[in-house]
Amino acid sequence: MSKNSILAGVLAFALVGQSNAGELDFAPGPVAGPLPWTHENFDSDPQKFTFAIHSDLTGGERPEIFATAMAQLALLRPEFLISVGDLIDGGGDRDELIGEWESYDARIEGARFPVLYVSGNHDVSSELERELWGERYGPIYYHFRYRDVLFLVLDSEDMTSERRVELVKQRLDAIEIHKTQGAEAALTTPYGQSAEKQSGAISEAQADYFVKVLADNSDARHTFLFVHKPVWEASSSPYARIEGTLKARPFTAFNGHVHAYAYTQRMGRDHIQLATTGGGFFPDLGMSEDHVTLVTVGGEDEVSIANLMLAGIRDKTGAIPNNGDALCFSAAACESK
Template sequence: MKIPFLLSVVVLLFMSCRTNEKPTPVFEHDLTDGPTPWTSDVFEMEEKDFTFAIISDLNGGEREGIYSTAVEQLNMLDPTFVLSVGDLIDGGTEDTLQLEKEWDSFDKRTSKLHMPFFYLGGNHDLTNPRMREFWKDRFGPRYYYFVYEDVLFLMMDSEDFEEQRMMEIYKARAEALKIINGEIEGVYEESDYYKMPERRLGAMSNAQLGYFKSVLEKYPEVRWTFVLMHKPLWMREDDKGLGKLEALLSARPYTVINGHFHSFSHQVRNGRNYTMLGTTGGSQQESDSLAFDHITLVRLTNPPTITHLKMEGILNEMGNIPEGSTQLSKE
């Protein structure tokens, strides 16, 4: 039986349109109820070489207006979504009213983004057990994963201490801050807090390791894996460091990104790229040439193309830094 010419043309046009349609983005996770640590699960339709952005530390002495400017710049750059590496509020308190005020301020600025934003906690956000509970009630889990377009993201909690140890660190930190502020006598570099390895490197529990082990088993052949954390767990060499997870990652392509030091650095470890981001509004050391405000863009080519854009160079159509920040410089 011959198909009429006109009908065959219609069929070909229909098939052509179907072929050119962009597939619906695939977004997977394991959260079934309660709050979620992202602002939206609605993504713009696009090709598989999508681009996402990362912001670094706001706090540890936030400089006014920087993050608001970053939000405007992110909207100009238009990534598919934005990730964070923690220290989003000043925190360090058990006062829930103060915590609500600080998170409301951050969320108000973040709500101006035109794309989803994914939260991740740092030491300023998860300083004590009460802050953990506040995070859980507001954002859900402290560590989690998601998959977007066959790319796996492991969002880690580097403040994953046993509760007793967390309180020891919290109290030592409070005393160290009093020394820094001149409230009590002492030398910060001689304080108990300064000597604690957790201050610089954080910790990961067996429960978190087990969780991500099961995630990696569930997704053995994704095209890339990104591992984000606040403190550089990979620098800690005992069982609370990243070593066991690195062993589980060893057969796949992956990239590790963290913040915390407020100074940019990059190295190759285990044949993979490990990057410490600078700041997106956090305090900076005047003498550190690698302490700068920036936004990181990651394009999912093979391998991924990672570009770090200094905020002072992201200009609007008039050639100006978007209105919001008056101090894109070190203080």
């Protein structure tokens, strides 16, 4: 018998031994007659855990929103926090980029839970940005397991150096046109029309990496995929190989980038586009509102997803933390002020 088989058997035995932990913890006083509770089957599965997700900060980050979200997450106490990218504005020189990263790092430094980084186009579009990411945070795409659940973190800006240089120039031109002629004019530019702007890019090397990860982790009870741009929308992409491997297993995919919430199913699996956690509003694109997402994974393949609007997360005094009562968390509410 292999070491992995022995370990799996020990784990299974341990979980069986804990299956009634909730009932054993519940110790009511003597009650004669009918019971003033429904049952004693507590939702205390030892395999259950909850993590949080935050969305884009960029595209015109609004002051204090993200700091408020972090204070609210401290009340919610997830086991860890992960993003969908666009953590900084980017586009500057090395010193400016370092300053932006130090600002983000400082805002998450006090979190009692781990914070896992996911990259966006504002974070790793240029060669300089990617080089700096590597120096500070290591790999741009990676994976991890937590309680037999597999997490895939993709890089949606994974293209050749030549194409990257070309796109950076086109993007700068589009930004100038946006400033002088408006958003609609910017969409007609080469960058605005590029496939990479909408659905990003995945290299063959990255696809190879995740196909192997999925093969090596076929026993995971659920798989979560985090990526900034919706790479599955590309008409032709190496991501198709990742998706082909994923389709035989339960998985959930999250992306950001658009700053408007959207829910779709693809291959019968949930694909969720998050809105913002302090980034710019784009109400014409849909629900543009600040939120965090809580994901609870139960035994086997039980996944519950709750979107919590920042305007509704209050502390024990009834106030929004970080003096958040004075802030505006939705495009509609901001327009009315």
